[in-house]
Each structure stands twice: as C-alpha cells, then as structure tokens.
Amino acid sequence: MxxxxxxxxxxxxxxxxxxxxxxxxxxxxxxxxxxxxxxxxxxxxxxxxxxxxxxxxxxxxxxxxxxxxxxxxxxxxxxxxxxxxxxxxxxxxxxxxxxxxxxxxxxxGFDAQRDSFDLRIGMTDYEEQLLSPRLWMEIERRTPGVRLVVRSINRYAAEPMVLSGALDLAIVGNPVCRHPDLECRVLLSEPYVVACSQEVELPALTLERYLQADHLSVEVGSEQFGSVDEALRAIGCARRVRCVVPTYSRVPDLLRHSTLFATHSQGVFLRDAAAHEGLQLHAPPFELAPVQIGMVALRHAKASGAQRWACDLVHALVSRPHGAGLTRPRPRTQSGRAA
Missing domain, CATH: 1.10.10.10 (Winged helix-like DNA-binding domain superfamily/Winged helix DNA-binding domain)
Structure with a gap:
C-alpha cells in the first residue's frame, strides 16, 4: 500500500x-x-x-x-x-x-473516513473480473480517500511482490506462499473443467483423448507451468500446448472457433452466459485438485492498519452470502455429471 x-x-x-x-x-x-x-x-x-x-x-x-x-x-x-x-x-x-x-x-490503526492511500492489489485478469467491480463499489462507498490500483501478476509473483512492498496484497489461483511473514487466506474454491467447442465430437473424455488433443494455455508474466501441467507430470504425462495467451478473457472465443482444449477453473467459462456459449464442459480425466483462489498478504503483526483493513474488507466481501456475485450454478458436463 x-x-x-x-x-x-x-x-x-x-x-x-x-x-x-x-x-x-x-x-x-x-x-x-x-x-x-x-x-x-x-x-x-x-x-x-x-x-x-x-x-x-x-x-x-x-x-x-x-x-x-x-x-x-x-x-x-x-x-x-x-x-x-x-x-x-x-x-x-x-x-x-x-x-x-x-x-x-x-x-x-486505520481511519477509513479520514486516511488516504493507494491500495495496490495484484491479480490475474480472471480474479480481476471476478472481484474488482464489487471491491471498488465497497471502496467508493466506504473510503473516500482510497485509490484502487490493480496490477496483473501470476501466482508466483504474489509472494515476492507483497514481501517487497510493491503490493499490499495479491489474489491469485493456487498461490505460492512459503515465507513466514506472509499468510494466505483461501477465498474461493473452484473445480477445474476441460472446455472445447461443441463442434468437437467428444462423447466421453478419456485421458488418452485428452493427451491427443492440442491445448490452449494461459501464461501470465513468466509463468511457464501451472497446476494442470504439474498434475500431469505427477502421473508421467504431458499435454501438447499449441496456443498460449496472456489473459483468461480470450479463452472462450478461441475455443469456439477451433479444436483446442482448455483446462481452467469453471468460473472462466461461467462468469456470464456468453462465456460458455458454444462450448462443452467436461470433468478432467485425471486427478486435479480444485483451484484455491487465495489472498496473499503480510501477517497481522507485520501489516499496517490500512493493510489489515483492506484484507478484512476483501474477506468480508467474499464471505457475504451472494454479496459479491460469486455463487454460480454448477454446469453439467457432457456425461451428465456436475463439473
């Protein structure tokens, strides 16, 4: 901050x-x-x-x-x-x-009505779309002196940027958080789904078919391998990534007009009705833990009053029943199971 x-x-x-x-x-x-x-x-x-x-x-x-x-x-x-x-x-x-x-x-402590500062939060574009509109509404309503600055980062950048003071907190999927001065609060948990165009003939998704396909991946910053690739390596497999984009917002459109597969948290395809139009969603054909969207911040004893206030605001916003617009219906996969 x-x-x-x-x-x-x-x-x-x-x-x-x-x-x-x-x-x-x-x-x-x-x-x-x-x-x-x-x-x-x-x-x-x-x-x-x-x-x-x-x-x-x-x-x-x-x-x-x-x-x-x-x-x-x-x-x-x-x-x-x-x-x-x-x-x-x-x-x-x-x-x-x-x-x-x-x-x-x-x-x-921090006086929300009197104090002025820039609140710097690191997110991927997915978390930014998911959280920043409601977060800004709360800030605008409650803190006249706060300016919200959102910076695009990947999950590996969260820890060093918060520690260095470049960010006040970071909200990313499956964050890497090992330093004793930091804490990570899980805000949301979302299952992974495999998405592709409805034009692709896919009565059932097997691991063999998954590995035969060409894949679309999102790489933010210098991130090269994400949780999906790590899970595949654990079972001795690797997918063939043929297309790489820097933002999650590009994924649905690219899938609709190609034979590419993409494996991401279900929210990427369910943020609005248009996001999953023309797509089919399947449960992954291998063990893949849900995406843990977490908030990385300094521990209470290390943080300033303003930073503690900001963390509590984000946590309350997500915890509020239906308050942040984060509750989604679970999509049905082609096999009829919930994704």
Whole structure:
C-alpha cells in the first residue's frame, strides 16, 4: 500500500525540527517525492497525489539527485522515466517507507473516513473480473480517500511482490506462499473443467483423448507451468500446448472457433452466459485438485492498519452470502455429471 499521504502527514507534524540533521542527509519528504514521481511519471500528477506543490516536489528531487549523484529521472516521451539507478532504488525505498507506515499504523490503526492511500492489489485478469467491480463499489462507498490500483501478476509473483512492498496484497489461483511473514487466506474454491467447442465430437473424455488433443494455455508474466501441467507430470504425462495467451478473457472465443482444449477453473467459462456459449464442459480425466483462489498478504503483526483493513474488507466481501456475485450454478458436463 503506498502510504505516501499518511507518512506525509507525519513529516509535516515534525516540521518544527526540519533543520535538524538527518542520517545521510535524507528526509522522508525526499523519499515520498521519489515514490510519487516514479509511480505517476509526471511531476504535476505526483504533486497532486501527495498534496504538495510542484516546486516542493522538484526541490526534493533535486536533493535526492545531489545525494545519489544521479539524475534518477529523465524526460523521455513526455514522461519522467527512471534511470537505471532510479529503477534499482524504487523497491528499496518503497519497502522502507512501507515499513515506516506499518510501524505507525500499528499504533493508531486505520481511519477509513479520514486516511488516504493507494491500495495496490495484484491479480490475474480472471480474479480481476471476478472481484474488482464489487471491491471498488465497497471502496467508493466506504473510503473516500482510497485509490484502487490493480496490477496483473501470476501466482508466483504474489509472494515476492507483497514481501517487497510493491503490493499490499495479491489474489491469485493456487498461490505460492512459503515465507513466514506472509499468510494466505483461501477465498474461493473452484473445480477445474476441460472446455472445447461443441463442434468437437467428444462423447466421453478419456485421458488418452485428452493427451491427443492440442491445448490452449494461459501464461501470465513468466509463468511457464501451472497446476494442470504439474498434475500431469505427477502421473508421467504431458499435454501438447499449441496456443498460449496472456489473459483468461480470450479463452472462450478461441475455443469456439477451433479444436483446442482448455483446462481452467469453471468460473472462466461461467462468469456470464456468453462465456460458455458454444462450448462443452467436461470433468478432467485425471486427478486435479480444485483451484484455491487465495489472498496473499503480510501477517497481522507485520501489516499496517490500512493493510489489515483492506484484507478484512476483501474477506468480508467474499464471505457475504451472494454479496459479491460469486455463487454460480454448477454446469453439467457432457456425461451428465456436475463439473
């Protein structure tokens, strides 16, 4: 969670000591200005976000440049683009400022009506379609100072990005979460289905027929092997992936006009009536545990008050009966079984 605003208030409160020496000559205003410019790529926008003047932002950047011996940002294509050093500094500065805010947040908690911050959540496009509309409705209604920023990630990126402070939380399918400072709450569990066009002759789906088919896969970021491939490898098999796309939203259309098979959570095909039109759905012909859509976040003792509030909001939204529009009828497979 970008905690620029709350840290800025703290720095203003201590302005009486503005002339006191700082370690290494760095004041928190410099770090806040750096983060704001890095994320906005524009001095005017950065100044507006953290409620400072453009001249104050420019002054802080000038001080940072002198201290680091580097331009940090250069104007390119009408935007403030970070230099190599600026790019390298960002995760460290973001983590440092996040730590300061989390320490303060543990002391005073989070005031949803008063505090302002950017809530940064990592999701795949499937989780984004599933959750972000309702999440934004809740944020808009309850927290006038919160800005929601959704970033596209894969399940392997959730852990390092939350740990580094680049994200406040991540919501992904089958998340990888091993670090002791993190916790993973399961929000939803969805069974896998195998989908293909209704034009494909498939009275019954056997493992042999599954392995003979050409497959469609979704790869987000650098992810190469997902849960389906891991399950197949466990029984000594591998599917032939002939088509790879970066988003789940493309899958139904590609299947309708091809002989490709796709194996994904049933929600990919049931998010609306149009998503499964012209498709047939089958239960996988091998053991495949349901997709666990989980929320990865810092443990309660490590998180700021705002981060804890955000996690509780997401969990309550999903737990509410029919509240998030997440309850779906189970589709019937071609064999007549529930998928």
């Amino acid at each position: 970008k905690i620029i605003h709350s840290s800025l208030r703290a720095s203003r409160a201590g302005s009486v000591a503005a002339d006191a020496p700082r370690p290494f000559g760095i004041e928190i205003q410099y770090l806040l200005a750096f983060l704001a410019v890095y994320e906005a790529r524009n001095v005017t926008t950065a100044a507006r976000r953290i409620h400072r003047s453009q001249s104050a932002i420019s002054h802080s950047l000038s001080k940072m440049r002198a201290l680091m011996g580097d331009e940090l940002f250069v104007v390119r294509g009408g935007e403030m683009q970070p230099t190599a050093l600026g790019e390298a500094l960002y995760p460290t500065i973001a983590q440092a400022v996040s730590l300061i805010d989390s320490l303060r947040g543990r002391q005073r």
